[in-house]
Amino acid sequence: MFKQIHKYIVKSFIGPWMVTFLICVFLLLMQFLWKYIDDLVGKGLEWTVILELLFYASLTLVPLALPLSILLATIMTFGGFGERNELFAMKSGGISLYRIMYPLLIFNIIISFGAFYFSNNLLPYTNLKMRSLLFSIQQQRPEVNIRNGIFTEPVDNLSIKVDHKHRKNSSLEGVLIYDHRNLSGNNNVTTAKAGNIKITEDKTVLIMELFDGYRYEDIKLDKNKKKSNKTRTHQKSKYKKQIIYIELDGLGLDRSNEDLFKSGFEMLNNHQLQRAVDSLKHSLHERENDIWFTIKKYLLFKGEAQWLNQSEEEKQIAQTSVAELVIANPNFEINIDTIFENLNVSQKNKVIDFASNYSRAAKQYVEVSELEVLGYKRWIARHDIEWHRKYMLSIACLLFFLVGAPLGAIIRKGGFGLPVIISVFIFLIYYVISITFEKTVRELVLLPEIGMWISSFILVPIGVFLIYRTANDSMRINPHFYLKLTNLFRKKQKQ
Numbered sequence: 001m002f003k004q005i006h007k008y009i010v011k012s013f014i015g016p017w018m019v020t021f022l023i024c025v026f027l028l029l030m031q032f033l034w035k036y037i038d039d040l041v042g043k044g045l046e047w048t049v050i051l052e053l054l055f056y057a058s059l060t061l062v063p064l065a066l067p068l069s070i071l072l073a074t075i076m077t078f079g080g081f082g083e084r085n086e087l088f089a090m091k092s093g094g095i096s097l098y099r100i101m102y103p104l105l106i107f108n109i110i111i112s113f114g115a116f117y118f119s120n121n122l123l124p125y126t127n128l129k130m131r132s133l134l135f136s137i138q139q140q141r142p143e144v145n146i147r148n149g150i151f152t153e154p155v156d157n158l159s160i161k162v163d164h165k166h167r168k169n170s171s172l173e174g175v176l177i178y179d180h181r182n183l184s185g186n187n188n189v190t191t192a193k194a195g196n197i198k199i200t201e202d203k204t205v206l207i208m209e210l211f212d213g214y215r216y217e218d219i220k221l222d223k224n225k226k227k228s229n230k231t232r233t234h235q236k237s238k239y240k241k242q243i244i245y246i247e248l249d250g251l252g253l254d255r256s257n258e259d260l261f262k263s264g265f266e267m268l269n270n271h272q273l274q275r276a277v278d279s280l281k282h283s284l285h286e287r288e289n290d291i292w293f294t295i296k297k298y299l300l301f302k303g304e305a306q307w308l309n310q311s312e313e314e315k316q317i318a319q320t321s322v323a324e325l326v327i328a329n330p331n332f333e334i335n336i337d338t339i340f341e342n343l344n345v346s347q348k349n350k351v352i353d354f355a356s357n358y359s360r361a362a363k364q365y366v367e368v369s370e371l372e373v374l375g376y377k378r379w380i381a382r383h384d385i386e387w388h389r390k391y392m393l394s395i396a397c398l399l400f401f402l403v404g405a406p407l408g409a410i411i412r413k414g415g416f417g418l419p420v421i422i423s424v425f426i427f428l429i430y431y432v433i434s435i436t437f438e439k440t441v442r443e444l445v446l447l448p449e450i451g452m453w454i455s456s457f458i459l460v461p462i463g464v465f466l467i468y469r470t471a472n473d474s475m476r477i478n479p480h481f482y483l484k485l486t487n488l489f490r491k492k493q494k495q
Contacts, residue, residue, distance in 0.1 A: 005090070005095070006102070006103035007103075009077075009100065009103050009104060010103050010104065010107055012077050012080070012081075013073055013074070013077045013104055013107065016072070016073040016076045016077060017069055017070065017073035019073075020068075020069040020072045020073050020076075021065055021066065021069035021073075023069075024064070024065035024068050024069050024072075025058050025061055025062070025065045028061040028064055028065055029054060029057060029058050029061060032057050032061070033054075036134065039134070039137055039138045040053075040137065045137065049133075049137070052133065053130065053133050053134060053137065056126050056129045056130035056133065057130055059122070059123070059126040059130075060123065060126055060127055060130055062115075062118060062119075062123070063115075063119060063123070063389075063393045066111075066115055066393070066397060067393070067396040067397050067400050067427070067430075068400075068423065068424075068427045070108065070111070070397050070400050070401055070404070071400035071401075071403065071404045071423045071426060071427060072404075072419060072420060072423040072424075073404075074104070074400070074401050074404030074405050074407075074408060075404045075407050075408040075411070075419040075422060075423050076408065076414050076415065076416070076419045077104075077408060077414075078404070078405050078406075078407075078408025078409045079408040079409075079411050079412055079413045079414045079415075079418070079419050080408075080414030080415070081100075081408070081409070081414075082408065082409055082410075082411070082412030082413075083412050083413055083414050084414075087100070087409055087412075096471060097405075097406070097409065097467070097470055097471040098467075098471060101405050101467075104401065104405070105401065108397060108398055108401040109398065111397050112394040112395070112397045112398045113394065115393050115394045115397050116390060116391065116393065116394035119389070119390040119393045119394070120269045120270055120390050121269060123390075124266065124267045124268055124269055124272075125267075127264075127266045127267050128258060128261055128262065128264075128267040129258075131261045131264070131266075131267075132258045132260070132261050135260070135261070146160060146162055146165055146172075146197065147165070148162065148163065148164055148165055149161065149162075149163065151178075154206055154246060155181075155246060155247070156181075157179075157180035157181045158177070158178070158179055158180065158181055158246065159177070159178040159180070160175070160176070160177050160208075161175075161176045161177075162174055162175050162176075171194065171195070171196045172192075172194060172195040172196060172197060173193070173194055174193070175190075175191065175192040175193075175194075175195050175208075175210060175213070176189075176190075176191055177189070177190040177191075177208075177244075187217060187218035188215075188216070188217050188218070189215070189216045189217075190210070190213060190214075190215045190216075190242075190244075191213045191214050191215075192210035192211060192212060192213030192242070193211060193212040193213060194210075194211045194212065195208060195209055195210040195211055196208075196209050197209075204247065205245055205246065205247055206245075206246040206247075207243065207244070207245055207246075208243070208244040208246065209241070209242075209243050209244075210239075210241070210242045210243075210244065211240065211241055211242075212239075212240060213238075213239060213242065214236060214237065214238050214239075215236070215237045215239065215242075216235070216236055217235045217237075218235075263276075265382050265383045265385075265386045266386060268383075268386070269390075270387055270390055273383050273386055273387045274387065276383055277380055277383045277384060277387075280376065280379060280380045280383065281380060283376070284373065284376040284377070284380070287372070287373065287376065288373060291369045291373070294365070295362065295365065295366065374444075377444055378442060378443075378444065381441055381442055381444060381448060382442065384441070384448035384452075385438060385441055385442070385448055385452060387448075388448050388449070388452040388453070389452065392434075392452060392453070392456065395456055396430075396456065396459075399456060399459040399460065399463060400426075400427075400459075402459075402463035402464075402467060403426065403459055403462060403463045403466060404423065405467070406463075406466035406467045406469070406470035406471075407422060407426075407466060409470050410466070410470060430455050430458075430459065433454065433455040433458065434452075434455040437451040437452070437454045437455065438451065438452065
């Protein structure tokens, strides 16, 4: 059972942790919005759809926000203890740093198990929902997103440009329409001095009312009639008023595309990832056997499939192998150089041409097959990366606590000042190392078991060293250090 001091330590940690976690999620969510703002603006989306997307996106940002919030909250908590001399009072009462860290260690272990459960069970579902919803929004057509001086396609192969559009009444000036829906080029062009645009209530038909314009249309000629290539028959008509009805297919938000993303590695839990990796390795093994069989049978010793268009003499020379000569003459010792030297010049040239074509075909097939096998291996590596990432999240939460606790006791500063700078600096180093070695795993330079855990291996000795030195009071920063640092910056500002 926890003592009162243990309860006090846990309460001191929970408040900053929840605040910093929400702040981290909010900042990362703003980055998400900044990245996809062009896909959200001008689509006529309902606010419920946008809130749903932000909710799923915020859940997908938990793997980044959770470790950073734990590091920041730990430094703030122990830094606050040191700043208020509570850490000194606990040590004076015979409580060691290990005992002070004990309740928060238990609490962070619980968080680590919860993080693994989230990343293994909930995160794949939220990734699927977020990806499918974002894809639906990106594929959704704008209702009437016509801008001044820019071509807009409300439907495929129909481009509309206006010189000026009034926002109040949706009236248009200087309308130009290219209709390519018959897929025969620019054979239908409509111009108008003015017009207006509106959409039906069910958002299925776009109605354009045009005034004082011309319509240019090419006319197809009868195939039996001969016409010069330099002249084209077309029709020009002038109108005072014209109404165009444009059917808007696929304008609404389509939510039936989740099947496109279900097989993605980000949408699978660890059990499904392991099954997918086994299936991919089996397919890769079969493909490698097929490649070797093809090279051995058709590229190294035979080439009949490549010489179907050659003469009978060339086919006979190409299809004759050393094994057939041995069977025909069992007591005859074959010397390839002697056979080649006994050929005439024409036959030698044909043999050289055959050999060159065989080698080119073999080289091309090997290069293409190598890229295919490399793609298989990289795709397997992506699944392995995702499998290890789910464990990395839970381990990172625990390691950042082990690093943050002694750092907070060393700097003895609470609040959002110095702890924020130190925690962000440490997290950036950890994140850069993780991304760098993750790319090496993607490029098949390192095994996933090594590359994905290097950043964690670096944190372990750092955390152990800091805890040991801080517990023995052999690593401490003088409070006057902050005053000297502040005065140094003040002098630079005055200069």
